[in-house]
Amino acid sequence: MFKAIVVHRRPHLDEICAIWLLRKFGEDKFPGVSEASMVFEGAGGDDLAGFSGDEYEGEGVILIGVGGGKFDEHPGVKTFGKEDECASTLVAKELGIENEPAIERILRFAKASDLKAGNQPFDLANLVKAMHHANPDDPCLVVNWTMQGLDAKYLEQVNFLAAKGEIQNGASLEEIQGPGRKIKLSYGVSESEQFNSACRNQGAAVVIQKRSSGNVQIYTAKKEGLILDDVARMLRMDEQEAKGNVVTNGWNVLANEGKVEGAEEWWFQRAGQMLLNGSLSCPNTPTHLSLEQIKDIVKIGVNPTCFETNRMEKCKKGICTSTPGSPCPWYRYGLGRCRKIRHATAAH
Numbered sequence: 001m002f003k004a005i006v007v008h009r010r011p012h013l014d015e016i017c018a019i020w021l022l023r024k025f026g027e028d029k030f031p032g033v034s035e036a037s038m039v040f041e042g043a044g045g046d047d048l049a050g051f052s053g054d055e056y057e058g059e060g061v062i063l064i065g066v067g068g069g070k071f072d073e074h075p076g077v078k079t080f081g082k083e084d085e086c087a088s089t090l091v092a093k094e095l096g097i098e099n100e101p102a103i104e105r106i107l108r109f110a111k112a113s114d115l116k117a118g119n120q121p122f123d124l125a126n127l128v129k130a131m132h133h134a135n136p137d138d139p140c141l142v143v144n145w146t147m148q149g150l151d152a153k154y155l156e157q158v159n160f161l162a163a164k165g166e167i168q169n170g171a172s173l174e175e176i177q178g179p180g181r182k183i184k185l186s187y188g189v190s191e192s193e194q195f196n197s198a199c200r201n202q203g204a205a206v207v208i209q210k211r212s213s214g215n216v217q218i219y220t221a222k223k224e225g226l227i228l229d230d231v232a233r234m235l236r237m238d239e240q241e242a243k244g245n246v247v248t249n250g251w252n253v254l255a256n257e258g259k260v261e262g263a264e265e266w267w268f269q270r271a272g273q274m275l276l277n278g279s280l281s282c283p284n285t286p287t288h289l290s291l292e293q294i295k296d297i298v299k300i301g302v303n304p305t306c307f308e309t310n311r312m313e314k315c316k317k318g319i320c321t322s323t324p325g326s327p328c329p330w331y332r333y334g335l336g337r338c339r340k341i342r343h344a345t346a347a348h
Contacts, residue, residue, distance in 0.1 A: 001032035006039045006048065006056070007064045010132045010139060013125040014114035015065045016146045017106065018087035022062065023147070024154075025095050030062065040139050042066035043074075070094065086114040102157040106150065124149055156194065163198035166190060173202060177303040183224060187295050206298055214286030215278035216294055228273050229255040230335045231301030235275060235289070236263035237333055238297065242288035251334025304337045318344055 005022065007015045023034045042048040043066055048056070053069015056062070063069040065087040073082040073090060082090065088110040092098040098107065113125035120126065124146070131142040167173070171188030186204035188195070191211055196219045199207040205224040210216045220226045233254040240246040240262045247262025248254060254263075257270045265287050267276045278284030287294070300306050307315035308330045314321045320342045322328035330338060 001060055002030045002036050002062060003032060003060045004039050005033070005036050005062050005064060006041055006066060008042055008066050009040045010136075011040070011065070011143065012114065013128045013146065014086045014088050014110045016128065016143050017110040017150060018064045018071060018091040019143060020147045020150045021088065021091045021095065021097070021103075022064075024151075025097055026091070029095060032060070033062065036062070038140060038143060064091070084115075086111045088114075101161055102154055105157060106153055159192060160194040160197055160201075163190070163192040163194040164201065166192060167195070167198050167202060171195070171199065173199075173204065176206075176299050177305065178205065178224070178226065179302065179304055183226075183302070185295070185298065187291065189291070206302065208291065208294060208298060210291045213278075213283075215284065216287050216289075216291065217277065217279065218275040218294070218298060220273040222272070226273055226302055228268070228275055228301065230333070230337075231298055232266070232268045232275060233333050233335065234297045234301055235266055235294070236260055238289055238293065239263040239265055239287060249332065251339070254334065301335075307337070315341060 005019055007019065011019075019038070022030060023036075026033045039061075042063070048063060048067035051067075053063045053067045053072065056067065056069065062071065064071050065074070066072055068074075071087050071090045071094070073085045073087060088107055089098060092103065092107055097103055109124070113119055113123075128142065128146050131145060132139070135141050167186065167188065167190075171186055171190065173184060173186045175182050176185045177183075183205035184203050185206045185208070186199035186202065187208035187210075189210045189212065192198070195209045196207045196217070200219075200221050205221050205226060207219040208216065209219070218228070218231070220228065233251065236248065236254045237246070240248065243262075245262065248260045253260055255268070257268050259267055265277050265285050267279075267284070268274075269276065276284075277287045289297075305316075308328050311321050311328055315338070318341055320328075320338065322331045322342075328338075
Protein backbone atom coordinates (compact mmCIF):
# COMPACT_ATOMS: atom_id res chain seq x y z
CA MET A 1 0.00 0.00 0.00
CA PHE A 2 1.19 3.49 -0.82
CA LYS A 3 1.00 5.76 2.17
CA ALA A 4 2.82 8.98 1.24
CA ILE A 5 3.68 11.31 -1.64
CA VAL A 6 6.84 13.37 -1.27
CA VAL A 7 7.21 16.64 -3.17
CA HIS A 8 9.45 19.68 -2.67
CA ARG A 9 8.36 22.63 -0.57
CA ARG A 10 5.92 25.01 -2.26
CA PRO A 11 5.25 22.68 -5.20
CA HIS A 12 4.52 24.26 -8.57
CA LEU A 13 1.52 23.57 -10.76
CA ASP A 14 3.36 20.73 -12.51
CA GLU A 15 4.04 18.75 -9.33
CA ILE A 16 0.52 19.40 -8.04
CA CYS A 17 -0.89 18.20 -11.35
CA ALA A 18 1.21 15.02 -11.00
CA ILE A 19 -0.22 14.45 -7.51
CA TRP A 20 -3.72 15.07 -8.86
CA LEU A 21 -3.20 12.50 -11.62
CA LEU A 22 -1.98 9.91 -9.14
CA ARG A 23 -4.84 10.47 -6.75
CA LYS A 24 -7.51 10.54 -9.45
CA PHE A 25 -6.28 7.80 -11.79
CA GLY A 26 -3.51 5.92 -10.01
CA GLU A 27 -5.29 3.76 -7.46
CA ASP A 28 -5.11 0.57 -9.54
CA LYS A 29 -1.36 0.82 -10.09
CA PHE A 30 -0.52 2.42 -6.75
CA PRO A 31 -3.06 1.10 -4.20
CA GLY A 32 -3.73 3.60 -1.41
CA VAL A 33 -2.35 6.60 -3.32
CA SER A 34 -5.74 8.35 -3.43
CA GLU A 35 -5.59 8.70 0.35
CA ALA A 36 -1.80 9.04 0.73
CA SER A 37 -0.50 11.86 2.91
CA MET A 38 1.74 14.58 1.47
CA VAL A 39 5.27 15.29 2.63
CA PHE A 40 7.05 18.47 1.51
CA GLU A 41 10.78 17.76 1.44
CA GLY A 42 13.79 17.43 -0.84
CA ALA A 43 14.83 18.81 -4.21
CA GLY A 44 15.06 17.64 -7.79
CA GLY A 45 17.79 15.44 -9.17
CA ASP A 46 19.62 13.89 -6.24
CA ASP A 47 18.79 11.05 -3.88
CA LEU A 48 16.61 12.00 -0.96
CA ALA A 49 18.34 11.25 2.37
CA GLY A 50 20.64 8.81 0.56
CA PHE A 51 17.88 6.58 -0.79
CA SER A 52 16.72 6.18 -4.39
CA GLY A 53 13.24 6.71 -5.70
CA ASP A 54 12.88 2.96 -6.25
CA GLU A 55 13.79 2.28 -2.64
CA TYR A 56 11.20 4.74 -1.43
CA GLU A 57 8.58 3.23 -3.70
CA GLY A 58 9.33 -0.17 -2.19
CA GLU A 59 8.35 1.32 1.16
CA GLY A 60 5.06 2.73 -0.16
CA VAL A 61 6.32 6.28 -0.78
CA ILE A 62 6.14 8.02 -4.16
CA LEU A 63 8.56 10.84 -4.98
CA ILE A 64 7.28 13.61 -7.29
CA GLY A 65 9.86 15.95 -8.81
CA VAL A 66 12.44 15.07 -6.16
CA GLY A 67 14.93 12.34 -5.29
CA GLY A 68 16.02 11.46 -8.82
CA GLY A 69 13.27 8.87 -9.21
CA LYS A 70 11.13 8.03 -12.22
CA PHE A 71 8.85 11.01 -11.59
CA ASP A 72 11.74 13.47 -11.29
CA GLU A 73 12.75 15.13 -14.55
CA HIS A 74 15.62 17.16 -13.03
CA PRO A 75 19.28 16.27 -13.62
CA GLY A 76 21.36 15.49 -10.52
CA VAL A 77 24.87 14.51 -9.58
CA LYS A 78 24.11 10.83 -10.14
CA THR A 79 21.21 11.10 -12.58
CA PHE A 80 20.47 12.53 -15.98
CA GLY A 81 17.50 14.77 -16.52
CA LYS A 82 14.53 13.61 -18.56
CA GLU A 83 14.50 15.89 -21.58
CA ASP A 84 11.20 17.43 -22.66
CA GLU A 85 9.38 15.89 -19.72
CA CYS A 86 7.86 17.20 -16.52
CA ALA A 87 6.51 15.45 -13.44
CA SER A 88 2.97 15.48 -14.85
CA THR A 89 3.87 13.89 -18.16
CA LEU A 90 6.01 11.25 -16.42
CA VAL A 91 3.13 10.28 -14.14
CA ALA A 92 0.62 10.29 -17.01
CA LYS A 93 2.84 7.97 -19.06
CA GLU A 94 3.33 5.65 -16.09
CA LEU A 95 -0.46 5.43 -15.74
CA GLY A 96 -0.99 5.06 -19.51
CA ILE A 97 -3.29 8.09 -19.73
CA GLU A 98 -1.05 10.60 -21.53
CA ASN A 99 -3.20 10.42 -24.68
CA GLU A 100 -6.58 10.64 -22.98
CA PRO A 101 -8.38 13.54 -24.75
CA ALA A 102 -9.75 15.06 -21.52
CA ILE A 103 -6.25 15.11 -20.00
CA GLU A 104 -4.10 16.18 -22.96
CA ARG A 105 -4.79 19.92 -22.67
CA ILE A 106 -4.15 19.90 -18.92
CA LEU A 107 -0.84 18.12 -19.50
CA ARG A 108 0.17 20.59 -22.22
CA PHE A 109 -0.48 23.53 -19.92
CA ALA A 110 1.30 21.94 -16.94
CA LYS A 111 4.30 21.10 -19.12
CA ALA A 112 4.45 24.58 -20.65
CA SER A 113 4.24 26.20 -17.22
CA ASP A 114 7.12 24.03 -16.03
CA LEU A 115 9.46 24.19 -19.03
CA LYS A 116 8.70 27.57 -20.57
CA ALA A 117 8.66 31.09 -19.22
CA GLY A 118 5.93 33.62 -19.90
CA ASN A 119 2.98 32.55 -17.77
CA GLN A 120 0.23 35.12 -17.59
CA PRO A 121 -0.30 36.84 -14.20
CA PHE A 122 -3.74 35.33 -13.68
CA ASP A 123 -3.24 31.85 -15.11
CA LEU A 124 -3.34 28.87 -12.77
CA ALA A 125 0.45 28.43 -12.56
CA ASN A 126 0.94 31.96 -11.25
CA LEU A 127 -2.09 31.70 -8.99
CA VAL A 128 -0.45 28.66 -7.37
CA LYS A 129 2.60 30.81 -6.61
CA ALA A 130 0.38 33.57 -5.23
CA MET A 131 -1.42 31.05 -3.03
CA HIS A 132 1.91 29.87 -1.62
CA HIS A 133 2.86 33.48 -0.84
CA ALA A 134 -0.48 33.98 0.90
CA ASN A 135 -0.24 30.64 2.78
CA PRO A 136 3.49 30.06 3.34
CA ASP A 137 2.96 27.60 6.17
CA ASP A 138 0.14 25.57 4.65
CA PRO A 139 1.21 23.87 1.40
CA CYS A 140 -1.57 21.29 1.81
CA LEU A 141 -4.14 24.05 1.49
CA VAL A 142 -2.52 25.23 -1.75
CA VAL A 143 -2.30 21.72 -3.19
CA ASN A 144 -5.92 20.90 -2.36
CA TRP A 145 -7.11 24.27 -3.73
CA THR A 146 -5.24 23.67 -6.98
CA MET A 147 -6.54 20.12 -7.33
CA GLN A 148 -10.11 21.43 -7.06
CA GLY A 149 -9.31 23.69 -10.02
CA LEU A 150 -7.86 20.77 -11.96
CA ASP A 151 -10.98 18.72 -11.18
CA ALA A 152 -13.09 21.54 -12.62
CA LYS A 153 -10.97 21.81 -15.78
CA TYR A 154 -11.04 18.05 -16.24
CA LEU A 155 -14.84 17.99 -15.93
CA GLU A 156 -15.02 20.87 -18.38
CA GLN A 157 -12.98 18.88 -20.89
CA VAL A 158 -15.10 15.75 -20.36
CA ASN A 159 -18.26 17.79 -21.00
CA PHE A 160 -16.67 19.48 -24.01
CA LEU A 161 -15.83 16.14 -25.60
CA ALA A 162 -19.33 14.86 -24.86
CA ALA A 163 -20.77 17.97 -26.50
CA LYS A 164 -18.61 17.39 -29.58
CA GLY A 165 -20.05 13.90 -29.85
CA GLU A 166 -23.52 15.33 -29.33
CA ILE A 167 -23.26 17.86 -32.13
CA GLN A 168 -21.87 15.21 -34.46
CA ASN A 169 -24.87 13.02 -33.74
CA GLY A 170 -27.65 15.55 -33.18
CA ALA A 171 -26.94 19.24 -33.76
CA SER A 172 -27.37 20.71 -37.23
CA LEU A 173 -24.58 22.55 -39.02
CA GLU A 174 -25.27 24.47 -42.21
CA GLU A 175 -23.53 27.04 -44.34
CA ILE A 176 -25.30 30.38 -44.61
CA GLN A 177 -24.57 33.74 -46.17
CA GLY A 178 -22.87 36.21 -43.86
CA PRO A 179 -21.54 39.71 -44.44
CA GLY A 180 -19.62 39.25 -47.68
CA ARG A 181 -18.78 35.60 -47.08
CA LYS A 182 -20.22 32.21 -46.25
CA ILE A 183 -20.27 31.28 -42.58
CA LYS A 184 -21.40 28.24 -40.59
CA LEU A 185 -24.50 28.19 -38.39
CA SER A 186 -24.93 25.44 -35.78
CA TYR A 187 -28.15 24.89 -33.86
CA GLY A 188 -29.81 22.27 -31.73
CA VAL A 189 -31.39 21.33 -28.41
CA SER A 190 -28.85 20.58 -25.70
CA GLU A 191 -28.35 20.91 -21.95
CA SER A 192 -24.57 20.93 -22.26
CA GLU A 193 -22.69 23.96 -20.94
CA GLN A 194 -20.03 23.17 -23.54
CA PHE A 195 -22.38 23.09 -26.55
CA ASN A 196 -21.31 26.55 -27.73
CA SER A 197 -17.59 25.80 -27.40
CA ALA A 198 -17.96 22.45 -29.15
CA CYS A 199 -19.88 23.98 -32.05
CA ARG A 200 -17.34 26.77 -32.47
CA ASN A 201 -14.61 24.13 -32.37
CA GLN A 202 -16.32 22.64 -35.44
CA GLY A 203 -16.09 26.00 -37.21
CA ALA A 204 -19.48 27.52 -36.40
CA ALA A 205 -19.57 31.33 -36.57
CA VAL A 206 -23.05 31.44 -35.02
CA VAL A 207 -24.49 28.99 -32.49
CA ILE A 208 -28.12 28.70 -31.42
CA GLN A 209 -28.68 26.52 -28.37
CA LYS A 210 -32.11 25.65 -27.07
CA ARG A 211 -32.54 23.97 -23.70
CA SER A 212 -35.33 21.69 -22.58
CA SER A 213 -36.68 24.60 -20.52
CA GLY A 214 -37.41 26.43 -23.80
CA ASN A 215 -34.70 29.05 -23.21
CA VAL A 216 -32.50 29.89 -26.17
CA GLN A 217 -29.03 31.44 -26.41
CA ILE A 218 -27.43 32.84 -29.55
CA TYR A 219 -23.64 33.05 -29.57
CA THR A 220 -21.12 34.27 -32.13
CA ALA A 221 -17.44 33.53 -32.61
CA LYS A 222 -15.63 36.77 -31.79
CA LYS A 223 -13.10 36.35 -34.60
CA GLU A 224 -15.92 36.51 -37.17
CA GLY A 225 -16.78 40.11 -36.24
CA LEU A 226 -20.53 39.60 -36.69
CA ILE A 227 -22.96 42.32 -35.60
CA LEU A 228 -26.33 41.14 -34.23
CA ASP A 229 -28.19 44.48 -34.13
CA ASP A 230 -30.60 43.44 -36.88
CA VAL A 231 -31.09 40.04 -35.26
CA ALA A 232 -31.94 41.81 -32.00
CA ARG A 233 -34.47 44.05 -33.77
CA MET A 234 -36.23 41.14 -35.41
CA LEU A 235 -36.22 38.90 -32.34
CA ARG A 236 -37.63 41.59 -30.08
CA MET A 237 -40.31 42.67 -32.52
CA ASP A 238 -41.40 39.10 -33.27
CA GLU A 239 -41.33 38.25 -29.55
CA GLN A 240 -43.72 41.10 -28.81
CA GLU A 241 -45.99 40.17 -31.70
CA ALA A 242 -46.05 36.55 -30.52
CA LYS A 243 -47.37 37.80 -27.20
CA GLY A 244 -49.90 40.05 -28.95
CA ASN A 245 -48.66 43.27 -27.36
CA VAL A 246 -46.07 45.52 -29.06
CA VAL A 247 -44.71 47.95 -26.48
CA THR A 248 -41.40 48.91 -28.09
CA ASN A 249 -41.15 49.51 -31.84
CA GLY A 250 -38.48 52.19 -32.15
CA TRP A 251 -35.86 50.83 -34.48
CA ASN A 252 -32.90 52.12 -32.50
CA VAL A 253 -34.39 51.07 -29.16
CA LEU A 254 -35.00 47.53 -30.46
CA ALA A 255 -31.24 47.13 -30.83
CA ASN A 256 -30.41 48.50 -27.37
CA GLU A 257 -28.00 46.62 -25.17
CA GLY A 258 -29.49 44.73 -22.24
CA LYS A 259 -33.28 44.39 -22.14
CA VAL A 260 -36.04 46.44 -23.79
CA GLU A 261 -39.57 46.89 -22.54
CA GLY A 262 -42.05 44.42 -23.99
CA ALA A 263 -39.37 41.93 -25.05
CA GLU A 264 -37.75 41.34 -21.69
CA GLU A 265 -37.12 37.73 -22.67
CA TRP A 266 -34.00 38.77 -24.61
CA TRP A 267 -30.79 40.25 -23.24
CA PHE A 268 -28.42 41.71 -25.84
CA GLN A 269 -24.77 41.67 -24.83
CA ARG A 270 -23.15 43.88 -27.43
CA ALA A 271 -19.52 43.38 -26.33
CA GLY A 272 -19.77 39.63 -26.95
CA GLN A 273 -22.45 39.89 -29.67
CA MET A 274 -24.71 37.45 -27.84
CA LEU A 275 -28.48 37.34 -27.45
CA LEU A 276 -29.52 35.47 -24.34
CA ASN A 277 -33.01 34.29 -23.52
CA GLY A 278 -31.95 33.48 -19.98
CA SER A 279 -28.59 32.10 -18.89
CA LEU A 280 -27.15 29.82 -16.23
CA SER A 281 -26.51 32.81 -13.96
CA CYS A 282 -29.78 34.57 -14.74
CA PRO A 283 -32.77 32.38 -15.67
CA ASN A 284 -35.47 34.04 -17.70
CA THR A 285 -38.90 33.40 -19.18
CA PRO A 286 -38.57 31.12 -22.22
CA THR A 287 -39.05 32.72 -25.61
CA HIS A 288 -42.38 32.38 -27.40
CA LEU A 289 -40.55 31.79 -30.68
CA SER A 290 -39.67 28.36 -32.04
CA LEU A 291 -36.12 27.26 -32.79
CA GLU A 292 -36.99 27.29 -36.49
CA GLN A 293 -38.23 30.89 -36.29
CA ILE A 294 -35.12 31.98 -34.44
CA LYS A 295 -32.87 30.21 -36.95
CA ASP A 296 -34.61 32.03 -39.83
CA ILE A 297 -34.24 35.37 -38.04
CA VAL A 298 -30.52 34.79 -37.54
CA LYS A 299 -30.04 33.85 -41.19
CA ILE A 300 -31.73 37.08 -42.27
CA GLY A 301 -30.10 39.25 -39.64
CA VAL A 302 -26.46 38.34 -40.37
CA ASN A 303 -26.87 38.59 -44.16
CA PRO A 304 -26.94 42.25 -45.24
CA THR A 305 -27.84 41.25 -48.83
CA CYS A 306 -31.04 39.46 -47.79
CA PHE A 307 -34.35 41.25 -48.53
CA GLU A 308 -38.06 40.50 -48.38
CA THR A 309 -38.81 37.97 -51.13
CA ASN A 310 -41.50 39.86 -53.04
CA ARG A 311 -39.53 43.14 -53.14
CA MET A 312 -36.02 41.72 -53.43
CA GLU A 313 -35.33 42.79 -57.02
CA LYS A 314 -36.12 46.43 -56.34
CA CYS A 315 -34.27 46.36 -53.01
CA LYS A 316 -31.11 45.08 -54.67
CA LYS A 317 -31.30 47.98 -57.11
CA GLY A 318 -31.44 50.39 -54.20
CA ILE A 319 -35.14 51.18 -54.51
CA CYS A 320 -37.47 50.96 -51.51
CA THR A 321 -41.05 50.20 -52.58
CA SER A 322 -42.57 50.26 -49.09
CA THR A 323 -45.35 52.87 -48.73
CA PRO A 324 -47.95 53.61 -46.04
CA GLY A 325 -50.57 52.08 -48.31
CA SER A 326 -48.44 49.07 -49.20
CA PRO A 327 -45.92 48.56 -46.41
CA CYS A 328 -43.13 46.03 -46.72
CA PRO A 329 -43.54 43.22 -44.16
CA TRP A 330 -40.00 43.96 -43.03
CA TYR A 331 -40.55 47.69 -42.58
CA ARG A 332 -41.40 47.28 -38.90
CA TYR A 333 -37.96 45.84 -38.16
CA GLY A 334 -36.01 48.88 -39.34
CA LEU A 335 -33.11 46.74 -40.59
CA GLY A 336 -29.92 48.65 -41.21
CA ARG A 337 -29.73 47.62 -44.87
CA CYS A 338 -33.31 48.75 -45.50
CA ARG A 339 -32.84 52.11 -43.83
CA LYS A 340 -29.84 52.84 -46.04
CA ILE A 341 -31.94 52.19 -49.15
CA ARG A 342 -34.85 54.30 -47.88
CA HIS A 343 -32.56 57.17 -47.10
CA ALA A 344 -30.97 56.94 -50.54
CA THR A 345 -34.44 56.74 -52.17
CA ALA A 346 -35.64 59.78 -50.22
CA ALA A 347 -32.55 61.75 -51.22
CA HIS A 348 -33.46 61.33 -54.88
